[in-house]
Amino acid sequence: MDIKVNSKSYKIKKAVTTLLEALTYIQENIEPTLAFDYGCKSGVCGACSIRVNGKEQLACSYTPADGDTIEPIRYAKQRRDLLVDKSIAKSLIAKTKATIHSYKEEVLGVADEKKSEVQSNCILCSSCYSACPVVEVKPNFLGPYALTKTYKYTIDKREGEPKEHIDAIQSSGIWDCTLCNECTLACPQGIDPKSDIVNLRNLSASYGYMDPNFSNMGFSGGFGFDPNGGF
Amino acid sequence: MQMHDILVVGSGIAGLSAAVTAKQKGARVVVATKSSVSVGNSVMAQGGMNVALGNASSDSVELHIEDTLKSSHNLADPKMVAKMCQGGIEAIEFLEQIGVPFSRINGARSPLKSIAQRKLGGASAIRACYAQDYTGLKILHTLLDRAINLDIPLLEGLFLLEIIKNSKGQACGGLFLNIESGETQALYAKKIIVATGGFGAIYAKNTNSKTSTGDGIAAIFRAGGELSNLEFVQFHPTTLKGSNILISESARGAGGYLVNSKGERFIDELTTRDIIAKAEFEQIIQGEKVYLDLRHIGKEKLETLMPQELKLIKQYAKVDATKELIEIEPAVHYTMGGVSVNENLEVVGLENCYCIGETSNANVHGANRLGGNSLLEALSFGVLGAKEALKNSDAKPMEQEINYRLPIKKGSDNFALFRVKKRLSTLLFEKVGIVRDEKSLSEALQELEALNIESLTIDDNPSNSTLLLELLELKNANILAKALIKSALWRKESRGSHIRSDYPNESKEFECNSKINI
Numbered sequence: 001m002d003i004k005v006n007s008k009s010y011k012i013k014k015a016v017t018t019l020l021e022a023l024t025y026i027q028e029n030i031e032p033t034l035a036f037d038y039g040c041k042s043g044v045c046g047a048c049s050i051r052v053n054g055k056e057q058l059a060c061s062y063t064p065a066d067g068d069t070i071e072p073i074r075y076a077k078q079r080r081d082l083l084v085d086k087s088i089a090k091s092l093i094a095k096t097k098a099t100i101h102s103y104k105e106e107v108l109g110v111a112d113e114k115k116s117e118v119q120s121n122c123i124l125c126s127s128c129y130s131a132c133p134v135v136e137v138k139p140n141f142l143g144p145y146a147l148t149k150t151y152k153y154t155i156d157k158r159e160g161e162p163k164e165h166i167d168a169i170q171s172s173g174i175w176d177c178t179l180c181n182e183c184t185l186a187c188p189q190g191i192d193p194k195s196d197i198v199n200l201r202n203l204s205a206s207y208g209y210m211d212p213n214f215s216n217m218g219f220s221g222g223f224g225f226d227p228n229g230g231f
Numbered sequence: 232m233q234m235h236d237i238l239v240v241g242s243g244i245a246g247l248s249a250a251v252t253a254k255q256k257g258a259r260v261v262v263a264t265k266s267s268v269s270v271g272n273s274v275m276a277q278g279g280m281n282v283a284l285g286n287a288s289s290d291s292v293e294l295h296i297e298d299t300l301k302s303s304h305n306l307a308d309p310k311m312v313a314k315m316c317q318g319g320i321e322a323i324e325f326l327e328q329i330g331v332p333f334s335r336i337n338g339a340r341s342p343l344k345s346i347a348q349r350k351l352g353g354a355s356a357i358r359a360c361y362a363q364d365y366t367g368l369k370i371l372h373t374l375l376d377r378a379i380n381l382d383i384p385l386l387e388g389l390f391l392l393e394i395i396k397n398s399k400g401q402a403c404g405g406l407f408l409n410i411e412s413g414e415t416q417a418l419y420a421k422k423i424i425v426a427t428g429g430f431g432a433i434y435a436k437n438t439n440s441k442t443s444t445g446d447g448i449a450a451i452f453r454a455g456g457e458l459s460n461l462e463f464v465q466f467h468p469t470t471l472k473g474s475n476i477l478i479s480e481s482a483r484g485a486g487g488y489l490v491n492s493k494g495e496r497f498i499d500e501l502t503t504r505d506i507i508a509k510a511e512f513e514q515i516i517q518g519e520k521v522y523l524d525l526r527h528i529g530k531e532k533l534e535t536l537m538p539q540e541l542k543l544i545k546q547y548a549k550v551d552a553t554k555e556l557i558e559i560e561p562a563v564h565y566t567m568g569g570v571s572v573n574e575n576l577e578v579v580g581l582e583n584c585y586c587i588g589e590t591s592n593a594n595v596h597g598a599n600r601l602g603g604n605s606l607l608e609a610l611s612f613g614v615l616g617a618k619e620a621l622k623n624s625d626a627k628p629m630e631q632e633i634n635y636r637l638p639i640k641k642g643s644d645n646f647a648l649f650r651v652k653k654r655l656s657t658l659l660f661e662k663v664g665i666v667r668d669e670k671s672l673s674e675a676l677q678e679l680e681a682l683n684i685e686s687l688t689i690d691d692n693p694s695n696s697t698l699l700l701e702l703l704e705l706k707n708a709n710i711l712a713k714a715l716i717k718s719a720l721w722r723k724e725s726r727g728s729h730i731r732s733d734y735p736n737e738s739k740e741f742e743c744n745s746k747i748n749i
Contacts, residue, residue, distance in 0.1 A: 032645035042543060044365075044539070097380060100328070110336070120365075158328075
């Protein structure tokens with residue numbers, strides 16, 4: 001089997017079940033200095049996220065095929081070979097203030113657990129961020145995983161200040177999303193950030209926020225309703 | 232020189248709970264970790280965290296202490312076990328308040344009473360608090376969100392090379408390899424908390440994250456700290472054959488059977504891991520295959536209790552666990568031994584340095600750890616370690632002169648490292664495995680010496696070199712493997728996870744810790 005890593009071809013002369021095994025094969029037999037990251041080998045630490053044929057995958061769970069093209073995930077500084085700088089996660093979590101701000105004593109039940117069960121399966125692999133077309137044109141966009149985290153904390157009954165979260169995601173946040181669904185397709189954990197963003201928009205409306213694109217369009221844009229009637 | 236009150240090395244659950252606790256008490260804290268913040272063994276913990284809340288059966292802290300002592304085969308210290316178990320209540324309150332999304336039960340009277348609990352092996356009550364089978368993942372990420380929002384600097388890509396000591400021989404900082412720049416970097420603090428994890432990943436066949444190479448344990452050892460009970464290496468009985476992906480103990484807790492090729496059950500599935508792993512080993516050397524059977528539990532219940540497991544079994548064993556048997560084998564899972572600490576979690580032989588979680592031997596697991604007690608230890612002692620480290624913190628660290636030579640040399644054979652690493656890990660699994668004896672241990676030590684890992688070098692640009700990282704980890708593995716074999720040779724008895732075929736019984740004479748110093 002031949003695979004390409006950053007445009008360089010490698011012949012894998014061993015049966016492998018995961019891409020990670022193929023990368024390890026290259027490292028041990030062909031190019032020992034090939035730099036890449038991995039950890040748990042079981043899809044739960046997020047270290048080995050990678051792009052295969054233009055789609056985000058976890059190297060430890062993707063089964064490689066002949067001709068596959070491997071490259072680093074996007075919107076993360078490439079440090080060497082497949083190694084990237086993922087430290088942006090920390091600044092996005094800080095910007096969205098994703099944590100409980102004011103703990104409120106609440107007795108939770110099964111329904112509460114289920115509300116954010118999937119959202120809290122996030123492994124911080126950055127696949128959704130890499131797949132997001134908005135980040136390409138708006139590098140400040142808070143991006144899918146940080147917004148999913150926001151949603152999780154906002155709907156947590158233990159959060160006494162849900163508005164703090166809503167306030168934090170208005171600028172460069174939920175309204176910049178195009179709802180293209182790429183994040184949802186990219187998530188290896190079955191999380192649906194797009195729906196979380198839609199839900200956050202609805203919640204924002206209940207706190208008095210409006211879609212800034214909509215208001216811009218109506219009053220200053222070239223189409224839609226113009227209250228001045230063109231005069 | 233930037234001065235910190237506390238330097239935490241390691242960003243797993245132990246390290247982050249210590250960092251958050253110290254920061255909330257107003258300390259200047261910095262966290263250094265060799266990988267990215269979420270990478271490590273913590274996120275892989277599935278089953279749960281033991282706290283005697285009594286939400287699903289009657290339970291008490293006393294009963295929890297008793298179970299833990301029993302599982303330790305008389306090696307755990309009742310005082311430390313009590314500290315850990317009692318600390319569990321405060322720890323779980325803390326987790327509830329920062330928003331950990333635990334699994335729940337309906338109709339509870341108070342927040343803690345609503346946390347769902349499940350039964351794990353060796354427990355006389357239903358005691359493990361869980362979040363489906365993603366318990367570690369959800370605790371770690373909630374802690375991480377909190378740490379980030381408390382503005383704790385989380386410095387990623389710093390590999391601990393050495394503990395820095397002052398003229399009095401006290402720890403006052405860490406010397407790191409900055410993986411990105413390839414240069415060394417020192418961080419100074421009044422107190423150091425080391426929470427880099429265990430060393431299970433140095434074995435062939437293990438369930439651990441690649442990162443669990445005992446770097447902190449090896450660095451403390453080199454700095455004069457004492458190590459103890461290294462010979463107690465826990466084999467987990469249910470890992471997928473070949474890939475060694477962990478299938479949580481909750482599978483047996485939920486009623487899963489262990490059967491051989493004939494379909495016969497051969498052991499009580501809810502006893503402790505040491506006993507089950509040995510029973511499986513005996514089946515395997517008799518030529519039997521060993522399987523986990525979950526079929527009778529029912530699809531719906533499995534999907535609720537262990538969604539991750541079902542996914543992993545499907546992905547890596549290509550089996551539908553609701554309909555088929557799952558072939559399993561025991562693999563290294565946890566290292567009970569580690570850095571010796573006193574009752575305040577300060578390292579024996581290295582003042583101002585504290586150790587928490589799997590890095591330490593805090594005398595709470597003894598010869599066999601109970602499932603659900605590792606998350607408990609990480610949190611309970613993470614919180615306690617931070618409190619202890621903040622006491623008497625009048626130390627004034629001074630910048631020290633440090634010379635460190637990276638093992639890089641032009642013309643080195645870069646492939647040698649992988650050959651040697653494979654040999655070391657296989658050697659450990661085969662000769663220092665579930666069952667050992669004088670002969671196998673001596674052979675392993677001899678062969679390890681001959682590998683001459685100390686003099687191994689690579690030829691690479693040190694900046695962003697994963698090869699360099701592999702080599703530094705291998706050098707630590709070499710130190711720990713030798714210390715482990717020497718400890719195993721010393722313990723001429725069988726106790727818990729340490730099984731000597733030449734000394735098959737427990738001996739009163741060895742009812743104490745093995746200790747090893749540089």
